Amino acid sequence: MVSAADPRAAAAGVEMLRAGGSAADAAFATLIALTVVEPQSSGIGGGGFLVYEDGDGRPETYDGREEAPSAATGEWFFVDGKPLGVGEAIPGGRSVGVPGNIRMMALAHREHGKLLWAKLFEPAIRLAREGFVVTKRLNFALARGDDEGSSVAALTPTGRALYFGADGKPLPVGAVVRNPALAAFLEQVAARGPDSFYVGPNAQAIAATVSGSSRNPAPMSAGDVATYDAKERPAVCGEYRRHRVCSMGPPSSGMTTMFAILKQLERFDLAALGPNSPTSWHLFAESTRLAFADRDRYLADPDHVAVPVAGLIDPGYLARRSALIAPDRTMASVAAGVPAGAPVVTAGLEPQENGTSHFVAVDRWGHVASLTSTIESAFGSGLMVNGYYLNNELTDFSLVPSKNGVPVANRVEGGKRPRSSMTPTIVYSPDGHVRLAVGAAGGATIIVQVAKAIIGVIDWKLSAQEAIASPTMFSPYGDVWVEQGTSLERMILALKELGHERVAARPPGFKANAIEYVGGRWVGAADPRSEGAAVSE
Numbered sequence: 001m002v003s004a005a006d007p008r009a010a011a012a013g014v015e016m017l018r019a020g021g022s023a024a025d026a027a028f029a030t031l032i033a034l035t036v037v038e039p040q041s042s043g044i045g046g047g048g049f050l051v052y053e054d055g056d057g058r059p060e061t062y063d064g065r066e067e068a069p070s071a072a073t074g075e076w077f078f079v080d081g082k083p084l085g086v087g088e089a090i091p092g093g094r095s096v097g098v099p100g101n102i103r104m105m106a107l108a109h110r111e112h113g114k115l116l117w118a119k120l121f122e123p124a125i126r127l128a129r130e131g132f133v134v135t136k137r138l139n140f141a142l143a144r145g146d147d148e149g150s151s152v153a154a155l156t157p158t159g160r161a162l163y164f165g166a167d168g169k170p171l172p173v174g175a176v177v178r179n180p181a182l183a184a185f186l187e188q189v190a191a192r193g194p195d196s197f198y199v200g201p202n203a204q205a206i207a208a209t210v211s212g213s214s215r216n217p218a219p220m221s222a223g224d225v226a227t228y229d230a231k232e233r234p235a236v237c238g239e240y241r242r243h244r245v246c247s248m249g250p251p252s253s254g255m256t257t258m259f260a261i262l263k264q265l266e267r268f269d270l271a272a273l274g275p276n277s278p279t280s281w282h283l284f285a286e287s288t289r290l291a292f293a294d295r296d297r298y299l300a301d302p303d304h305v306a307v308p309v310a311g312l313i314d315p316g317y318l319a320r321r322s323a324l325i326a327p328d329r330t331m332a333s334v335a336a337g338v339p340a341g342a343p344v345v346t347a348g349l350e351p352q353e354n355g356t357s358h359f360v361a362v363d364r365w366g367h368v369a370s371l372t373s374t375i376e377s378a379f380g381s382g383l384m385v386n387g388y389y390l391n392n393e394l395t396d397f398s399l400v401p402s403k404n405g406v407p408v409a410n411r412v413e414g415g416k417r418p419r420s421s422m423t424p425t426i427v428y429s430p431d432g433h434v435r436l437a438v439g440a441a442g443g444a445t446i447i448v449q450v451a452k453a454i455i456g457v458i459d460w461k462l463s464a465q466e467a468i469a470s471p472t473m474f475s476p477y478g479d480v481w482v483e484q485g486t487s488l489e490r491m492i493l494a495l496k497e498l499g500h501e502r503v504a505a506r507p508p509g510f511k512a513n514a515i516e517y518v519g520g521r522w523v524g525a526a527d528p529r530s531e532g533a534a535v536s537e
Contacts (some may be wrong), residue, residue: 064104074401182387348398
């Protein structure tokens with residue numbers, strides 16, 4: 001089974017399963033296909049994180065996060081001594097990190113793939129050459145992207161020719177797009193192997209496009225591309241209500257922050273309160289505030305900063321943080337804690353994250369892949385190479401390198417990977433079997449979407465489908481955003497009575513996918529807010 005944000009990409013993964021492929025093969029075919037059919041969110045021009053369970057209960061995690069060019073410095077986004085605004089920083093070359101997805105796929109495929117490398121590319125090549133239909137989500141992204149300051153406004157002529165008509169308007173829903181340049185390039189990578197992405201004409205094209213961009217040109221060399229390596233990192237795991245929760249460690253902030261939300265709530269009887277209680281969501285909001293305060297201060301690339309992972313997930317530390325939460329009142333203020341091993345660093349100035357896709361695959365042997373991939377904002381930097389978009393991942397760094405003389409952990413540095421919110425997760429039942437594989441898209445909301453889904457399944461006994469479809473709340477900094485048109489919107493007055501002064505409804509922009517093991521079988525789940533689908537073999 002494969003659950004993904006686009007049914008055509010899910011079908012690509014299932015094609016690998018039918019051919020005898022592993023969950024890794026299915027996940028990678030899905031990722032490559034998303035490059036074609038979901039160009040605004042994911043693809044080979046970006047990066048991702050993979051959590052893989054090979055049937056032994058010891059998940060492995062793979063870091064394919066993008067990397068800053070070697071020339072990058074703390075003032076990478078400064079002009080005339082001042083940091084660029086968010087809208088100014090995104091379009092063009094300065095926001096582009098060296099893409100990591102192909103190297104990540106190659107690393108994990110060597111260890112867990114069963115099919116030939118070239119086989120993984122076949123569905124995407126067909127989609128790019130024969131054409132795919134523009135969906136409502138893609139059309140919406142193109143139309144919204146014409147707003148001033150967006151990356152789509154800086155699209156290369158090739159990109160505009162693909163997705164816009166002669167009248168300059170986005171192609172309508174139902175129009176067929178063919179991307180022969182991408183089809184030809186995917187054929188090359190399939191035939192020549194992953195190194196052909198990082199050495200030779202493609203690497204030179206990436207460097208030339210970034211360095212020669214009409215917007216925010218920035219020094220990136222073919223050497224920067226060639227020296228990129230994906231990394232296998234230790235999985236980060238913790239226990240919540242006798243379930244083992246495992247996800248990606250730094251440079252992702254996903255696991256430490258998501259787990260803090262859960263663990264800080266463990267002393268409360270959420271099952272008794274239920275999903276329709278304002279107190280449940282008040283507690284969720286408070287725990288989120290505490291967890292994000294720690295995230296913003298400490299999380300960054302562990303190869304450049306001493307991230308106190310063990311301290312941040314320590315049950316004793318989280319119990320002390322939890323003691324700050326009361327069920328009948330709101331904390332007056334929230335600050336980062338001081339976990340064991342905490343370095344002297346501070347929070348920075350990071351723009352909102354966007355443009356992501358999560359997908360899950362399980363194969364006939366029970367192996368599970370939970371993979372989140374991103375190019376950051378819609379259509380990334382707006383720069384296109386060989387038919388795919390380059391990310392704008394470097395705007396996940398802080399735009400400023402220090403505050404009041406204290407270095408920002410997530411500051412820009414050459415060869416560094418920006419902090420991420422991607423949270424591909426696998427949850428194990430008390431008996432050790434995989435219970436749930438889940439992840440989401442939507443920038444920093446990914447973390448709360450995953451935490452909410454786990455609470456839904458474990459505490460509220462919802463199915464994975466019900467859990468990811470249930471309302472979402474985002475409340476990291478005191479402002480409480482509840483999902484418009486849901487039961488949460490009807491709780492606004494009750495939340496204000498509990499002390500939340502700034503509560504407002506926001507239209508849903510969420511996109512989660514999951515597979516759960518229940519009743520002795522696998523059951524897929526896809527967010528009804530999206531165009532996603534779960535497709536079984």
